[in-house]
Amino acid sequence: MITADAYTFRILRFDAKRPEEPPAFQAYRIKVIPGLTVLAVLNRIRDEIDGTLSFRSSCRSAVCGSCAMVINGRIDLACRTQVASFGTSTIILEPLPNMEIIKDLVVDMTPFWKMYEKVRPHLVRESADPVREIRQSEKERGRIDQFVNCILCACCYGACPVISRDPEYMGPAALAKLERFTLDSRDERPENFLDTVNNEKGVWGCDMVLRCIDACPKDVRPTDSIVGLRKALVKKKAKGLLGMKKR
Amino acid sequence: MDMLSHDVLIVGGGLAGLRCAVGLCDKYDVALISKVHPIRSHSIAAQGGINAALANNPDARDDTWEKHAFDTVKGSDYLADQDAVEIMCREAPEIVYEMEHWGCPFSRFPDGSIAQRPFGGAGYPRTCYSTDITGHVLLNTLYERAVFKGVKVYPEWHVTALATEDESCHGVIAFDLINGVIMPIRAKATLFATGGYGRVYFYSTNALINTGSGIGIAYKAGVPVKDMEFVQFHxxxxxxxxxxxxxxxxxxxxxxxxxxxxxxxxxxxxxxxxxxxxxxxxxxxxxxxxxxxxxxxxxxxxxxxxxxxxxxxxxxxxxxxxxxxxxxxxxxxxxxxxxxxxxxQHYSMGGIDTDAAGATPVRGFYAAGECACVSVHGANRLGGNSLLDTIVFGKLAAGSIDAYLSGGGAVPDEKAVLRLAGDMEKKISGLVSGGKEKTFALHAELARTMSANVGIFRRQDEMEQALQDIARVRERYRGAGVSSPSRHMNYELMNAIELEYMLEVAHTIALGALLREESRGAHSRRDFTKRDDEKWLKHTIARRGADGSPDTSFRGVAITRYQPMERVY
CATH class of the missing domain: 3.90.700.10 (Succinate dehydrogenase/fumarate reductase flavoprotein, catalytic domain)
Structure with a gap:
């Protein structure tokens, strides 16, 4: 027999189309059986209590990246967070920080995608493609593994303290995407492409406080990518100083 | 009312839609509409892999596309059209290499070639993969390609109706969710790549967005659907x-x-x-x-x-x-x-009736991916063939649309699109003025009866029960309303609009299942336990009649080289 426990969900409500009404928490009382996720409860609240509540969701299985939000002060995907995991009967939900609220838990991700597009997020090839696959060793494939796992949910972008003070900073996800291609043995982008991130808006902006790693629901470590890109830039500069040939 | 205009409209930002868009955007004014950001599309959730006879696996050096085709046909319980299956399996290696060249990070064998694993119903280990996130890497690669090519995207726009008149397609009615605005869009060619209908069932692996509304929208606009009774349970x-x-x-x-x-x-x-x-x-x-x-x-x-x-x-x-x-x-x-x-419930073998180039009987209207039924999966799809289907037929549909437009195409009729926009305005006004029936409850009732009565094992009385339940929910839907009159960011409103189409989809599934008095592939009847090639080696076609009920007809299966045999594994 499953017994339901009573929970209070306090959800931050705001509608950008009604800017005169400031953001405010609204409380919903709901009975929840063990094993339910925050997303499952959000769906029940919208269905059964308040049809005006807005949040994004799709896959329910932590792969599509739609439902990133702040849950009891922690950034995570609502679909993979168990309601019971906090040991409290109150769950507080807020939208992802560092982006403008469109409505309730839905934020405008345009700046996030703008940064993503800046890093040329695709394989760059100079050589002609072979008839079959471009060969890549298991070790070379392994090098990009963690960055390939990124689901672009923007948990890291919301957690980044640098973005909160400098919205022009590219942010963890975009830099991780760049490193995913830089480290790919098949990528042939010109070495000087890294110059585009060789500044305070790019790799040197990072404070190295590792909040992005903490926030990532897929165990990606964006800081590793930033360290990797910094190393590559320093190495390139040293080569330049020693008068070695540049590509 | 404002109106947008494009040469080609692609509805759906998953693999099929993106592949079609990158195939056309250099030559035409292409726009892609997606009710979620394309990277959130359900293709992302595919795990296991994509089939292609690359013969990379040391245990599969003599694999060929013909063997892949045979496995697919046998897997389909001989309902797949063999000419289409041959096209898909022949294209498969090229498609996989193309995705690899565009950056897809496949897992590798020690020799540096793309790794391939064994999969169900396949005689050879030919499923190419990237650990267990193959859909994720393929979708990211195609989205990256679309960004590189500068494909125009309308993210979080819902398509709510398809404008067809005189057997031609003139465009769609879209709804911009963030601004709450109805937007008619006219186009010379429209492709639906709107995915499957898993949410018509109560127990489904599918994402919440997989309502099947695309199939229902096309059906309501007079486009035939095919083999809807074939539902895959994973x-x-x-x-x-x-x-x-x-x-x-x-x-x-x-x-x-x-x-x-x-x-x-x-x-x-x-x-x-x-x-x-x-x-x-x-x-x-x-x-x-x-x-x-x-x-x-x-x-x-x-x-x-x-x-x-x-x-x-x-x-x-x-x-x-x-x-x-x-x-x-x-x-x-x-x-x-x-x-x-x-x-x-996992996958829809049936869907919008298309030929092997994505074309439907309605001029200027195309479909690809899970929402379409070519048919390459027949009565049962093999694992690893759905990702392949999306990319192959997304690409071929692009070729087919190109040929149509190069040959002049048709001039879309603005008035047909505007008339439909007027209908949609009335429909939305009705829903936001607050009927008492809540659509989440109606949806749950629909999904429960589908899981209980049109599931893995089927029987006449149960399917008749499902049809009765669907009719009752449809009747109650006339009194549906949403909580808030404001139209922007109103997900409840979107769900209410989609439910109408889900009812159409469920109806065609249950009716097809009831009509088909045999057991074949995923359609398993307790009252007709054997496959009956004499009577039923044919596709079920349903087209919405003038009174709103389905007119059904049948079409023979294309058989090229694989004669139907008993299916033993």
Whole structure:
């Protein structure tokens, strides 16, 4: 027999189309059986209590990246967070920080995608493609593994303290995407492409406080990518100083 | 009312839609409309892999596209059109290489070639993969390609109706969710790549966005649908959340056990065992559960999927995503414990009736991917063939649209689009003025009857019950209303609009299933237990009649070189 426990969900409500009404928490009382996720409860609240509540969701299985939000002060995907995991009967939900609220838990991700597009997020090839696959060793494939796992949910972008003070900073996800291609043995982008991130808006902006790693629901470590890109830039500069040939 | 205009409209930002868009955007004014950001599309959730006879696996050096085609046809229980299957399997290696050249990070064999694993119903290990996130890497690669090509995207726009008049398509009515505005869009050619209808069922692996409304919209606009009764139930889905546990779990060597500790697949498919096709494994699991050999759990009866003998290293290397899902969603580490699974709705073999180039009987209207029925999957799709289907037919549809437009195409009729926009305005006004029926409750009722009465095993009286239930929900839907009159960011309103189309989809599924008096592939009748090639080696076509009810007809199956045989594994 499953017994339901009573929970209070306090959800931050705001509608950008009604800017005169400031953001405010609204409380919903709901009975929840063990094993339910925050997303499952959000769906029940919208269905059964308040049809005006807005949040994004799709896959329910932590792969599509739609439902990133702040849950009891922690950034995570609502679909993979168990309601019971906090040991409290109150769950507080807020939208992802560092982006403008469109409505309730839905934020405008345009700046996030703008940064993503800046890093040329695709394989760059100079050589002609072979008839079959471009060969890549298991070790070379392994090098990009963690960055390939990124689901672009923007948990890291919301957690980044640098973005909160400098919205022009590219942010963890975009830099991780760049490193995913830089480290790919098949990528042939010109070495000087890294110059585009060789500044305070790019790799040197990072404070190295590792909040992005903490926030990532897929165990990606964006800081590793930033360290990797910094190393590559320093190495390139040293080569330049020693008068070695540049590509 | 404002109106937008494009040469080509692509509806759906998953693999099929993106592949079609990148194939056309250099030459035409192409716009892609997606109700979620394209990267959130359900293609992202595919896990196990994509089939192509590359012959990279040392155990598959003599694999060929013809063998792939044979496995596909046999898997389909001979309902697939063999000319279309041949096209898909011949295109497969080129498609996989193209995705690799565009950056797709496939897993590799020690020689640096693309890794390939065994999959259900396949005579050779030919499923190319990237650990257990193959859909994720393919979708990212195609989205990256679309960004590189500068494809115009309208994200979070819902298409709510299709404008067809005089057997031609003139465009769509879209709804901009963020601004709450109805927007008619006219186009010379429109492609639907809107995915499957999993949410018509109560137990489904599908994402919440997979309502099948695209299929319902096309059907309501007079486009025929085909083979709707063929619904795939995936054998291994987590109990409770019904999250997919990829077929690769068994491809990598996982076992299925009942409560007596038996590897029961021995009784149903002694040679293929756990790697029999999905329809057979799902029926076997359901039979074990029905006959009392399942395990009990508050969330439902289940069977065990055991990976423990594979060892931690292999699980971490090949199935890391599965392990993480199990830990996050049910608190089980498959390295140490078996996974509790049950069969759930997973895939739509049927869909919008298209030819092998994505064209439908309505001029200027095309479909590709899961929403379409070519048919390459027939009565049962093989694992690893759905990702392939999306990209191959997304590409071929681009070619077909190009040929249509190069030949002049048609001039879309603005008035037809505007008239329909007027209808949509009335419909939305009605919903926001607040009827008393709540659509979430109606949806639940629909989904429950579909899971209970048009499921893995089917019987006449149950399907008749489903049809009655659907009719009752449809009647109640006339009194549906939403809580808030404001139209922007109103997900309840979007759900209410989609439910109308879900009802149409469910109706065609249940009706097709009732009509087809045989058992073939995923369509398994308790009252007609045998395949009947004499009467039923044909496709079911449903077209909406003038009074709103389906007119059904049938079309023969294209057979080229594989004569129907008994299907034994």
């Amino acid at each position: 054998p291994t889905c987590l109990i409770g959340t019904n999250i997919l546990m990829t077929e690769a779990c068994r491809g990598e060597g996982g076992y299925l056990f009942n409560n007596r500790g038996e590897r029961f697949m021995e009784r149903y498919a002694p040679k293929a065992m756990e790697l029999a096709p999905r329809d057979i494994v799902s029926r076997s699991i359901q039979t074990e559960i029905n006959e009392g050999r399942g395990f009990d759990h508050p969330l439902g009866r289940y069977i065990r999927l055991d990976l423990r003998h594979l060892g931690g290293k292999k699980i971490l290397e090949r199935l890391p995503g599965i392990r993480k899902i199990c830990i996050d969603f049910i608190g089980i580490d498959p390295v140490n414990e078996p996974i509790p699974i049950m069969p759930c």
